[in-house]
Each structure stands twice: as structure tokens, then as C-alpha cells.
Amino acid sequence: MTAPDPDTQVLFVGYNAAYLRAIDGRVPAGSVVVIEEPDIIRKRELGDAPAGFDCLDRIVPARYQQSAEALDLAVDLSAARGVAAVVPGLEYAVPGAAALAAKLGLPGATEAAAQALRDKVRLREVTGAAGVLNPRWREVHGPEDILDFAGDGPVVVKPANRQASVGVQLLDSVDAAGAARAWERTSSAAEYEQVPDRPLEWRFLAEERLRGPEFSVEALVRQGEVVFENVTAKTVIPGPYPVELGHLLPAPLDEDTRAAFGTALRALVAAVGFGTGILHAEWILTASGPTLVECAGRCPGDYLIDLIDLAYDTRIRLTLIDLLAGRPVELPRSPRRTASIRFLAAEPGTVTGVFGQDTAKALPGVRAVEVDVEAGGEVRPWASSWDRAGHVIATGPDADTTRRTVLDAVAAVRIATD
Template identity: 80%
Template sequence: MTHQEVAMTTHRTDAQVVFVGYNAAYLRAIDGSVPDGSVVVLEEPDIIRKRDLRDAAGRFGCLERIVPTSYQQSAGALDLAAELEARRPVVAVVPGLEYAVPAAAALAEKLGLPGATEHAAQALRDKARLREVCDAAGVRGPRWREVYGPEDILDFAGDGPVVVKPANRQASVGVQLLDSVDAASAARAWERTSSADEYEQVPDRALTWRFLAEERLRGPEYSVEALVRDGEIIFHNVTAKTVIPGPYPVELGHLLPAPLDRATQTAFETAMRALIGATGYRTGILHAEWILTDSGPALVECAGRCPGDYLIDLNDLAYGTRIRLALIDLLAGRPVTLPRSARAVAAIRFLAAEPGTVTKVAGTHAARALPGVRDVEVDVEAGQEVLPWTSSWDRAGHVIATGPDAASARRRALDAEATVRITTE
């Protein structure tokens, strides 16, 4: 992003940007580049309590306050529109979290601001609705069925491979890959999927969860990060994903931009345009996950907010951008210019450890000193329990590296990963 573009984000000191959902990484990234006190966050009262966010406004200069309101599967945030506008003009509404996407889109519509549209956001937040609109528009994807118990899973799968997952959760929570299905495995899959929980991420009130069984597709996995303005893609990146083997498809690493031939790159661009058309998405950011089958890209799912897994940071390193600032400008209706090609390749590897109690963490300083390493973060410490990976929340940290090409970036990330040693017993 140019200095002129950053200035466009910061020139309205009398205005405010509203985030639906508290995202510390986003706030940290923009702090100092937007006016002090120009950001307001709407968050669920239960989540404010669980995550100890009552004093969060003191952690970032840009954050004026956190306003308690309901937004997850609720229209409560819409009731604040008049109050927010009366205090200071709202220039943009940003979805801070996955569960905030519909509320952010609805609030933007009510305030007359650019956004996803409420219709598109509802489809992106619910994989069953997304399948329906994509099937109707001819976007390639797996066979699927909404399921209400183990009998439905068994009936759909027969004895073949199947994916069982929640339709409206996040972070791979509850997702399982089954090579074959019988009555016992269907019952276990249903119990694990339907009982999946995210204590700090959801309010205590009863929420409605839906569940899917899908055909298990085969092929390498990719994601596409795209900025969209009025239904047109203005920034597009394809990321190669590495997923752990076994029943829980948790990401082990990412590499971007993915080393693809021109025909495959074009196939992903075409698939993204079809997805945008199918959902009626207008303005904002998309993070779509695909499997590259023999017939071309097939949609796994798509989110209408900044991706997790440090993918925004990887894009910024590879393209020389500041995408979080660009997204605010985009949602404020300001001009945004972004590069069409990357100047480097960025890679991330997520750290694992044998399940047990952590006794020692070593090698972090040595890993940070390796060529091309940009970040090393360990999220566990001595005395903490490490669990087997069943979702993204179970990973023990990460390393990030860059290089002039895909091979060097991947090698540097793997070297840094091998240097960090997490000992458990």
C-alpha cells in the first residue's frame, strides 16, 4: 500500500470504523496507521467476560471502546446503528470474526455503506446455504446432504469415504474425514461433530448448529484470498495448503503465491468469479478453499472475512501490501490500488508436539536467526498440556519465512520448524 493510500485511511479524524467482533491481530496491525480512538468494536457480553476484554481499549491506541451487544445469530447489533451514527459518522463496518460476517453485512447495509450484502453474508456463514446457491449457479463442488443424526451419515455415505462437518462453525472445528462408514463410525462421527465446542468464541445463549455430510473429494488443497469491489476482483492470490493426514483436516502449512501454471491460475480466477456471481457478493474480502480435482477447482467452503492462519501477513510479505488497511478503505468506498503480482514467496509452518505436558521449549532464538525467517511464535510453555490436533486451536505455534521462489521459502520455513523443539512427557 502506498503512503497516499494509508493517508486515505487516516484522514477522517471525526469518523469511526466499526468492527463487529474483537480481532486483536487486526487491531495490532492497524494501530498507529489509523487515528487514535477511531475504532469501535461490537462484541458479545459473554465473550467480553470470557476473554477478559473489559479493559481492551487500553491495549490499542486506535480502539476507543468495546460496545456490548449480541450479533451471533442475532440482529441485536442493528439496534445500535442510530446510536453509532449519532456519536460520530461511521465510514466502514468490518467483520472482525467469522461469526460476525452476517451482522457486519447487515449493519453496513443499514448504514448505506459498502459491504458483502446481507444475502451473500448469510450464504457464506452457512455451508448448506452456500452449497444451495453454488449448485444452482453451477459452481463445482461435492455431493452433499444436511444430516440430523448418524443414520443420515450412513445413508449418505454407504460404505464410501465421506466428510462430516458443522455447516456454520469455524476453524475446522468438528470436521472429520472418514475413509469408510459403518453404524459405529457414523455414531462416533456424529457425536464428535455435534458436540464440538468453542467456549471463548461463542456466547452462552443457545445457538443453532447445522451439520453436513459431503462427498470426499481428492486432490491438492488451495485457498484463494480476494479483495472484491462491486462484485469485481481487484486483488487475487492463490495459496497452496498442506493438511495433516488422518480424520481431522487441520492445516499444517501454507505457501503463497502457489507455484501454478497459467492454465490452473486462470481456472481459479474463473471459479472465484463464478462464486462471487452465485452468492451475489459485492464488496469486501473473500477467503475461499478449494480442492483441485481432475475436473478443475471444487469448492470446499468460503469465508467473507480476513482469513486466519496468518494468511493476511503472508500476503503482505509476498506482495508488499497492507491488506487490513486496504480492506477498511474498500469498505469505506475509497479508491484502493493493489499489486497484481508478488515480489516474493511466503510460507508458514505450524508447530506440533507430542501430546502430553510441555517440559521444555528450545530453539526459538536460533530459528529466528535463520535466513529468511520473519516470525517464530510458540503458543505453549512448560506445564501446559498439548493435545492431538482436532482443530486449528490445538496447534502449538508457527514459523514464517520468505524467499525469492517457492522452493526456497518452503525450505526456510521447514528449517525453522525443525529448529524449534517442544518437549513433552
């Protein structure tokens, strides 16, 4: 990473504690300012958050989710201290960060690209027109639309502008009652701590349900040119809710398949007009090639950045700041090892005990074992990424070794529920 100017600040749109922990002590003290929704500051109790990070100067309350209010801060924030970069900290912050970067004359996704990445209807329109493979799809406004689109076939029903698989459902077949249930579950999906209390506009779509292995491509892009890319193999749970169960990277692929993902990614970048930043594009590999599921314009969740750093010996979060500040970056072309994460599950109910963590941690290659529930807490059925009970991370010299290690570690941990 190029040494940052200590007289400038980095603006984060959206509070991301994992990102702040990763850069704390590696960027100048007090050089980060976070813009966050007032309701989210209250609900997540973020008033004292700056005390927990040497790098974090303050959190500024302003609306940015489906609002341009944060743009009004641009002049004030840059007047007293120069702004080096604007970073989207969260999924819902992508359009706000792009607009703020554009107003300040800094590198960013571009406002048009950010709008497409935050709305799957728009993403389908622009990428399909450019020749990127997409499933058959339709925007829906009620159960009648779902039923009309699906016919007798399998279908995916999802919000067009939410995150973390919230409200996404996989249906093998649809009748009138099933369409009504799907619409109710999808349209009523909620994220209490992730969104403000004011009414927001949500859109919905139905899609052809594709069959095939799932992958994601993580890429750093500078002025429309891909300067780093990684392909990740993804595993999702069976059933109606496609929540990720685990990831393995780099995916064990032959050269032709890996090249096909690279070609598809570059076509996506060109189609949306993406400028500078990070992309996390999800694909299903069909007989026709990589077919686009969705794409995000911020650091991916599920600890994927940590896996990339472990596999490639990088510090992607710091590199992203450099990119968004217009500074030169150096990135590896190949990994040093493989890395994998597997999420912990348990029978839904009240937790009575957690066992085996020390055994899992002692396994060679295990890098992290985290359990997010404790005795007296609740384990919920998986309907979105927020319902998972913890995770295990492992590395190894090759995909097979790493996969065995992470599965052994998961097997060693037992979350007992009543």
C-alpha cells in the same frame, strides 16, 4: 491507504486483536469501536482491551451471533459520530457486519451473500445452482443420515456454520458405530471463548470426500468486481481431522491452473451476490477443476494476511477498511517474493521445555518464530486450529527456497513433552 477522516469511526463487529495490532498507529486515535457479545467480553476478559490500543475507543456489548440486536445500535453509534466503514472482525460476525453496513448505507458483503457464506448448506445450494463445482453433499440430522449418504465410500462430516475446522472429520469408511461416533463428535464440538453461552442453532452436512491438492484464494472485491486475488497452496495433517499444517503463497501453479482458480472465484462471487469486502475461498483441485470446499467473508486466519503483506508489500487490513469506506485503493498485480507458514507440533502431553527458537530465528529468510506453549502447559492432539503449538513464517525469492527455509526452521524448534 487514503487518509481517513478523523471525524469518523470504523465499526468492527467482533474483537480481533491481530487486526487491531496491524492498524494501530495507522488510523486515527480512538477511531475504532468494537461490537462484541457480552458473554465473550466476560470470557475473554476484554474489559481493559481498549487500553492496549491507541486506535480503539471502546468495546460495546451487543449480541450479533445469530441475533439482530447489534442492528439496534446503528442509529446511536452513527448519531454522535459518522461511521466510515463496518468491518467483520471474526467469522461469526460476517452476517452482523453485512446487516449493519446495509442499514447504514455503507459498502459491504450484502446480507444475502453473508448468509450464504456463513452456512455451507446455503453456500452449496446457491453455488451449485450457478455451476460452481461442488462435491456431492447432503444436510444431515443424525447418524442414520450419515450412514445413508456415505454407503461404503469415504465421507466428510462437518458443521455447516462453525469455523476453524471445529467438528470436521474425514472418514475413510462408515458403519453404524462409526456414523454414531462421527455424529457425536461433530454435533458436540464446542468453542468456549468464541461463542456466547445462550443456545445457538447449528446445522450439519455430509459430503463426498474429494481427493487432490488443496488451495485457497484470497480476494478483495469491490461492488462485485475482484480487484485483487492470490492463490495459496495448503498442507493439512493426515488423519480424520483436516487441520492446516502450513500455507505457501503464491502457489506455484501454471498459468492455466491459476486462470481456472480465477474463473471459479468469479463464478462464486456472482453466485452469492457478493458486494464489497474480502473473501477466503477454499478449494480442492480435482480432475474436473477447482471444486469448492467452503468460503469465508472476512480476513482469513492462519496469518494468511501477514503472508500476503510479506509477499506483495501490501497492508491488506488497511486496504479492506478503505474498500468498506468506499475509498479508492491501489493494489499490486504480482508478488515481490513468496511467503510460507508452518505450524509447530509436539507429542501431546505436559510441556517440559522449548528449545531451538534462537537457532530458527537466525536462519536467513525467517521472519517469525512463535511458540504458544511453555513449560507446564499442555499440548493437545490436533482436532482443530486451536490445538496448534505455534508457528514459523519465512520468505524467499521462490517457492522451493521458501519451503526449504520454513521446514528448516520448524526442524530447529523442539517442544519437549512428558
